[in-house]
Amino acid sequence: MEDTRGDAADRSNRGDEGGESTGVGGDARAVAADDPATVDPSILHLSPAEREARGITDDDVRETFRTVLERGTEDQKDLSGVTLPALALDRTTLESADRHPVDLSGATIEALSLSYSRVTVPVVLDGATLGSLRLTEAHAETPVSCSDVTVTGETSLFEAQFDNDVAFDGATFEGPVDCDEATFRDDVRFDEATFDDEVTFRAAECHGDSNHLDDNTSFSGATFRSTVSFRETEFGFTMFDDLTCCETAVFQEATFTGDAEFHGAGFGADADFDEVEFRDDTAFTNATFQQQATFRGASFAGGARTLTDDASFAEAVFHDAVTFRRASFRYVTFADAEFRGTARFESATFNGDADFPNVSFARAVNFDEGRFREDADFSGGQFDGPCTFRGCEFVGGANHLKDDVSFEKARFADDVDFHDAEIASANVRNVAFGGTIDFSRCLVSERIDIEAHGIDDDAFVDFTRGKIRSGRIVQPAEGWVRYDLTLASVGDVELEAERTTDRRQLLDYFRFCRTEFDEFDGHTFDFSGHREYLDRNGWTIHGFDEPRTDEFDPDYALEMTPEVIETTYLKAKQSASEIGDMKTAGEFRVKRQRYSRHKTLEAVSDPDAGLWTRLKNLGRVVENCFLGLTCGHGMRPMRIGIVFAIAPLFFAIPYAFGGPLFETGAEGFYENLYFSYISYTTIGYGDIGPIGPLARLLAGSEAYLSTVLAALLVYALVKRSEL
Known part of the structure; x- marks a missing residue:
C-alpha cells in the first residue's frame, strides 16, 4: 500500500507521457473534480522522514494539500497534528466543494503564506506551530481560528481583510507581528496571547458586528514583551483588561466607537494615548502605568448610558509622569487613583461630573485653565506636591443640591494656586493647608465655605484681588490659618471660630487692606458681629497678629503706607x-x-512740594x-464735654499768678476762676474785668474757645445719637 502511494505521488510529480499533469490546474484534477474518492491525503500524515524515504517532494505535499482543501471530505480535511513544509498559496482563490473547515489543529508547518489570496474555506490552526504566517492583503471570507497557535517567525496581516470571526486567543508570536491597515469586520480575539517581538496594528480597523452583548475586539490578558502600536486604529467594543505591555505602547489617534475596557491593564513603559477618541464608555480601573503616560488631547465622550461613568480611572496607579493636557471628558472618575509622578491636566475640559475622591498626588499636579462644567469632587484628596488650578472654571451644573467643587477633608501639604479661578460654589471644609494657598483674583460668584487648619504655623491663604460674593470662613480649634484680603471684594461672608472662646482673637488672622465690602448688591460684609474683638484691638483690621514663627513673611500686594x-x-x-x-x-x-x-x-x-502746599x-x-x-472726630462726646467744662480752669492760673500783665481786678485764685468762667461763657456781670493787656487777650480767647467747643460738643452729641 505504501509503495502504491509513493508511485502515485511520483506520477503526480512527473506527469504522464502526453504531458498532462495532475498538479494544480491540471486536467486530471478537473476530471475528478466531483469524485472525493480520488483525493488521497495520506502523504500529508507522513512524517518528513517518511516522505523523504519515499521520494515525496514538498511540491507533492503542497499539491495534495490543495486538493484536499478543495475536494476533500470532512474526514479528509482533518489534518490535525500533521507536519508540513512551507505552504505558499499566494495570489489564489481557496474554494471548497463544501463548507467543512480544514482542520490543522496541532499541526507543524514550516511557513504558511496566503498573501493576496481570497480564502472561502474555514481554516482551523488551533494549537499549531508555524514558522511564519503571511496573509498580506489576503481576504478571508470565512472564520479563521488560530487559538493557542505558535508562530516562531514573522507574522504579517498587512492590509488583510477578515469578514468573519478571527481567533488568536492563547497564541504565541515569537517574531514580529505586522497587522497594519488590517480590517476585522467581525469579532477578533487575542485573549491571553503573547507577543515576544514588535507588534504593529497601525491604522487597522476592528469594527466587529452589531452585537453589543459581546466584545468585538479582545486582548484580555494579552502580553506584549516588546513595543506595540495601535496608532490610528479604529475599534468597536474592545477589551484590553489585564493587558501587559512591557515596552512602549502607542494608541495615538486611535478611535474607540464602543466601550473600551482596560481594567487591570499594566503598562511597564511609556503609554501613548494622545489624541485618542473614546466615543463610548472607557475604563482604566486598577490600571498601572510604570512609566510616562500621555493622554494629550484625548476625548472621553461616553455613551448614552447614565448609570456608569463615561470614563473611569478608579484605583489606577501612575508611577511616573502623566498628562491629560487638553483632554476632554464627560463623566469621569479618578476615585482612589494614585499619581506618584507629576500630573498635568492643563486646559482639560470636564463636561460632566469630575470625581477625584480620595485621589493622591505625590508630586506636582497642574489643572491650569481646566474647565469643570459640572460638579467636581476632590474630597479626601491628598496633595503632597505643589498644586495649581490657575484660571480654572468651576461653574457647576443645574444641580443645586451640592457644591460645584468640593475639597472637603483634602490635605494640601504644599502650595496651592487658584489664581484667576472662577468658582460658582465651593466646599473647602475640614481641609489641611501646609503652604501658601493663592486665591488671588479668584472669583466666587455664589458661595465658598472654608474650614481649614494649618499643618504648620505658616499656613496662609492669599485672597488678594479676589471676589467672594458670600460664604463662611471658620477657624478650627487648632492650627489657625491667616487670610489676606488685600484689594479683595468681600460680600456676605461670615467669619467664625469653632470654639466660642476663640472669637475674641478671630480678626487677628484676617487682613483687610483696601478691601471692598459693598460691591455685591444685597451682599455686604457685616463687622457688627466682631465688635468685641474690634473694641479690644483698637478697631484695627489692616494687619495680622504677631507671627508665631520667624519664617512667616509673605509678600503683600501693597505697602502699608x-x-x-x-x-x-x-x-x-x-x-x-x-x-x-x-x-x-x-x-x-x-x-x-x-x-x-x-x-x-x-x-x-x-x-519737593511748594511752600504754600x-x-x-x-x-x-x-x-x-x-x-x-x-x-475723637465726633465719636467721643464725653471727652469734649469734659474739655468744655474744665477749659476755664487753665485760664484761671495765669489770671491768678501772672502778675500785672494778667491783672483782672480779682483777688485770689477762686475769684480769678470765677472771672475765667464768666468770660468763657460770655456772661460778663461787670463786677470784674480784664485789666492787664494779656488778660484782655485771654478773656477774648476764652469766649471764642467756648463757642468752638460748644459747637464741637453739639457735633459729637449729634454723631453719638446716630449710633
Whole structure:
C-alpha cells in the first residue's frame, strides 16, 4: 500500500507521457473534480522522514494539500497534528466543494503564506506551530481560528481583510507581528496571547458586528514583551483588561466607537494615548502605568448610558509622569487613583461630573485653565506636591443640591494656586493647608465655605484681588490659618471660630487692606458681629497678629503706607454705614482720620512740594489733631464735654499768678476762676474785668474757645445719637 502511494505521488510529480499533469490546474484534477474518492491525503500524515524515504517532494505535499482543501471530505480535511513544509498559496482563490473547515489543529508547518489570496474555506490552526504566517492583503471570507497557535517567525496581516470571526486567543508570536491597515469586520480575539517581538496594528480597523452583548475586539490578558502600536486604529467594543505591555505602547489617534475596557491593564513603559477618541464608555480601573503616560488631547465622550461613568480611572496607579493636557471628558472618575509622578491636566475640559475622591498626588499636579462644567469632587484628596488650578472654571451644573467643587477633608501639604479661578460654589471644609494657598483674583460668584487648619504655623491663604460674593470662613480649634484680603471684594461672608472662646482673637488672622465690602448688591460684609474683638484691638483690621514663627513673611500686594491704610478704613466705614451699623462706621471713621493725619504729615515733610502746599497740609494736620484730641472726630462726646467744662480752669492760673500783665481786678485764685468762667461763657456781670493787656487777650480767647467747643460738643452729641 505504501509503495502504491509513493508511485502515485511520483506520477503526480512527473506527469504522464502526453504531458498532462495532475498538479494544480491540471486536467486530471478537473476530471475528478466531483469524485472525493480520488483525493488521497495520506502523504500529508507522513512524517518528513517518511516522505523523504519515499521520494515525496514538498511540491507533492503542497499539491495534495490543495486538493484536499478543495475536494476533500470532512474526514479528509482533518489534518490535525500533521507536519508540513512551507505552504505558499499566494495570489489564489481557496474554494471548497463544501463548507467543512480544514482542520490543522496541532499541526507543524514550516511557513504558511496566503498573501493576496481570497480564502472561502474555514481554516482551523488551533494549537499549531508555524514558522511564519503571511496573509498580506489576503481576504478571508470565512472564520479563521488560530487559538493557542505558535508562530516562531514573522507574522504579517498587512492590509488583510477578515469578514468573519478571527481567533488568536492563547497564541504565541515569537517574531514580529505586522497587522497594519488590517480590517476585522467581525469579532477578533487575542485573549491571553503573547507577543515576544514588535507588534504593529497601525491604522487597522476592528469594527466587529452589531452585537453589543459581546466584545468585538479582545486582548484580555494579552502580553506584549516588546513595543506595540495601535496608532490610528479604529475599534468597536474592545477589551484590553489585564493587558501587559512591557515596552512602549502607542494608541495615538486611535478611535474607540464602543466601550473600551482596560481594567487591570499594566503598562511597564511609556503609554501613548494622545489624541485618542473614546466615543463610548472607557475604563482604566486598577490600571498601572510604570512609566510616562500621555493622554494629550484625548476625548472621553461616553455613551448614552447614565448609570456608569463615561470614563473611569478608579484605583489606577501612575508611577511616573502623566498628562491629560487638553483632554476632554464627560463623566469621569479618578476615585482612589494614585499619581506618584507629576500630573498635568492643563486646559482639560470636564463636561460632566469630575470625581477625584480620595485621589493622591505625590508630586506636582497642574489643572491650569481646566474647565469643570459640572460638579467636581476632590474630597479626601491628598496633595503632597505643589498644586495649581490657575484660571480654572468651576461653574457647576443645574444641580443645586451640592457644591460645584468640593475639597472637603483634602490635605494640601504644599502650595496651592487658584489664581484667576472662577468658582460658582465651593466646599473647602475640614481641609489641611501646609503652604501658601493663592486665591488671588479668584472669583466666587455664589458661595465658598472654608474650614481649614494649618499643618504648620505658616499656613496662609492669599485672597488678594479676589471676589467672594458670600460664604463662611471658620477657624478650627487648632492650627489657625491667616487670610489676606488685600484689594479683595468681600460680600456676605461670615467669619467664625469653632470654639466660642476663640472669637475674641478671630480678626487677628484676617487682613483687610483696601478691601471692598459693598460691591455685591444685597451682599455686604457685616463687622457688627466682631465688635468685641474690634473694641479690644483698637478697631484695627489692616494687619495680622504677631507671627508665631520667624519664617512667616509673605509678600503683600501693597505697602502699608498711611494712604493705603486710610483708604482701607474709609471703605470699611462705608460698608458699615450701608448696613446701618453706625457705631462701627464711626469707629472706622476715627481710624481713617488718624491715618489721614499721617498721610498729610508726609506731604508736609515733602521737600519737593511748594511752600504754600506744605502750609495748607500743615493746617490740615493741626485741624485733624485738634478734632482728634477734643472730640475723637465726633465719636467721643464725653471727652469734649469734659474739655468744655474744665477749659476755664487753665485760664484761671495765669489770671491768678501772672502778675500785672494778667491783672483782672480779682483777688485770689477762686475769684480769678470765677472771672475765667464768666468770660468763657460770655456772661460778663461787670463786677470784674480784664485789666492787664494779656488778660484782655485771654478773656477774648476764652469766649471764642467756648463757642468752638460748644459747637464741637453739639457735633459729637449729634454723631453719638446716630449710633
